[in-house]
Amino acid sequence: MSEAPRTLELTIDGRKTQVAEGTTILQACQAQQIPVPTFCWAENLTPLNVCRICVVELEGARTLVPACSRKCEAGMKVQTESERVKLSRKLVLELLGSSVDMSLATDFAALAKQYDAHPERFGPRSPRAKPGEREAAHAGHHHVGDGEHAANMAQPKKVDNDLFVRDYEKCMLCYKCVEACGTDAQNTFAIAVAGRGFDARIATELETPLPDSACVFCGNCVGVCPTGALMFKAESDLREKGEWDESRQKVSDTICPYCGVGCQLTLRVQDNKIVRVTSPADHSVTAGHLCIKGRFGWAFVEGGKK
Numbered sequence: 443m444s445e446a447p448r449t450l451e452l453t454i455d456g457r458k459t460q461v462a463e464g465t466t467i468l469q470a471c472q473a474q475q476i477p478v479p480t481f482c483w484a485e486n487l488t489p490l491n492v493c494r495i496c497v498v499e500l501e502g503a504r505t506l507v508p509a510c511s512r513k514c515e516a517g518m519k520v521q522t523e524s525e526r527v528k529l530s531r532k533l534v535l536e537l538l539g540s541s542v543d544m545s546l547a548t549d550f551a552a553l554a555k556q557y558d559a560h561p562e563r564f565g566p567r568s569p570r571a572k573p574g575e576r577e578a579a580h581a582g583h584h585h586v587g588d589g590e591h592a593a594n595m596a597q598p599k600k601v602d603n604d605l606f607v608r609d610y611e612k613c614m615l616c617y618k619c620v621e622a623c624g625t626d627a628q629n630t631f632a633i634a635v636a637g638r639g640f641d642a643r644i645a646t647e648l649e650t651p652l653p654d655s656a657c658v659f660c661g662n663c664v665g666v667c668p669t670g671a672l673m674f675k676a677e678s679d680l681r682e683k684g685e686w687d688e689s690r691q692k693v694s695d696t697i698c699p700y701c702g703v704g705c706q707l708t709l710r711v712q713d714n715k716i717v718r719v720t721s722p723a724d725h726s727v728t729a730g731h732l733c734i735k736g737r738f739g740w741a742f743v744e745g746g747k748k
Contacts, residue, residue, distance in 0.1 A: 452518035461514050468496060468509040471522060478522055479531065479553050481538075481668050482616035483510040486723040486730040487626045490617050495534050495553075499524045506530055532557040540564035543612045546670030567611075597643065602651045605738045606664050607678040612671035613644055619663035619672060620644065627731040632657040644671075661737040665720055665730060676717045687712065698736040703727060705736050716740050 447462040454467075454476060461470045466489070471478045482493040491508035498509045501519035506527060509520075521527065535554050539561025544550040553559070597610040615635065623633050632655050636645035646655040664672040673681075680686040691712045698705040705728045710718040719737050723730035 450514055450516045452514050452516065452520065454520045455522055463514075465514050466510060467498060467507070467512050467514055467518075467520055470514050471498075471509060476522055478509050479549065480510060481547065481614065482618060484618060484666050484723065484730075487618055487621045487666060490621065492617050493534065493538075493614065495531055497527060497530055498522045499527050528557055532559045535559035536561045536564060538614055541567060542614045542669065543567070543609075544614070544669060546612065547614070547668055600652070601675070601678075603653055603659065603675075605659055605675055605734075606661060607673050607675050608652070609671050609673065609678075610643060612669045614669055614671075615642060615644070616668060618666040618668065622662040622666045622731065623657075627662045627729075628658070628660050630656055630658050630660070633663065659734045659738065660732060661734065662731045665732070665737070674718050676715070680712070680717060686717075691717070698732070700735040700739065705732055707732070707736060709740075715744060 447464060449460050450463055450465075451458060451460050452470065453459070454471060454474060457474065459470060459474055461473065465473075468478055468480070468483065468489075478496050478498065480493070480496045482491070483489055483496060489508075489511035491511045494508065496509040497506035499521040500507050500512075501521075509522075531553070535550070535557055536559045538544055539550070539554065539559065540563075554561070599611070600608040617635065620633055620635060622628060623630050632652075633644055633646055635642055636649075637643050646652060646657070661674075664674065667673075677686060691710050694709050694711070696707050696709060698707050706721055706725045708720045708722065709716055710720075719732070719740060721728040721730050721732050721736070728736075
């Protein structure tokens with residue numbers, strides 16, 4: 443019989459709390475209903491502490507620490523909204539907003555207002571490259587006017603399949619898609635971070651088109667993307683037409699009909715058409731992850747090919 447985990451006591455924002463050994467600071471805050479913002483964290487993925495928006499101040503520590511991955515220790519004194527923390531979050535929000543289209547990122551606008559973040563003070567974002575410009579620049583024989591190197595421009599939107607769209611102008615390099623494609627969920631390893639510095643980007647091996655890569659189109663990368671860089675094609679098409687309207691959408695839960703595993707599906711429906719399928723991250727069967735059939739195989743519900 444395994445022993446119960448040891449209990450630790452720490453102080454968060456002046457309040458003493460007890461947690462089980464192995465609990466992260468973020469989990470301790472969530473248990474106390476203390477809000478800590480996150481972008482790269484997800485309850486069904488391994489914390490990578492990439493975005494740094496969740497940093498908190500720990501008494502005695504030289505630097506701010508990422509709440510999503512730092513484990514609680516006995517006697518810790520944590521501040522989640524100190525002036526140092528607020529200044530750090532403000533700068534993170536400004537740097538992200540000045541370099542990436544965060545218009546569809548959950549809570550970004552509210553957080554920018556809360557922390558008085560002004561991304562525009564860093565200047566406009568890099569223009570979007572035209573198809574082929576980045577590749578030509580990497581080959582060393584193409585430059586864009588005004589001295590702008592194409593490799594440093596935002597990637598053009600990639601539509602190379604009928605299931606989902608990749609718009610890396612919205613990619614904040616949170617690595618969540620890489621983790622979902624890797625050991626945390628699918629174990630396909632079709633995508634990874636390529637390049638360095640300003641040229642860092644999510645890519646397939648040798649920039650292979652997605653249908654020719656190792657991708658199995660499970661869409662788990664789409665399911666964890668926090669910014670809309672990866673999006674159902676049905677949703678993307680509606681947004682481009684200006685017809686995406688969540689006020690007209692119905693959300694309902696059902697069970698995937700394809701096999702006996704029992705995966706729960708959450709359907710978002712607009713005008714009697716399914717426009718997005720997800721699964722709850724806390725579901726005991728899926729942990730938020732699905733296969734290609736569960737996430738995309740619903741055309742038969744609408745009486746034929748989409």
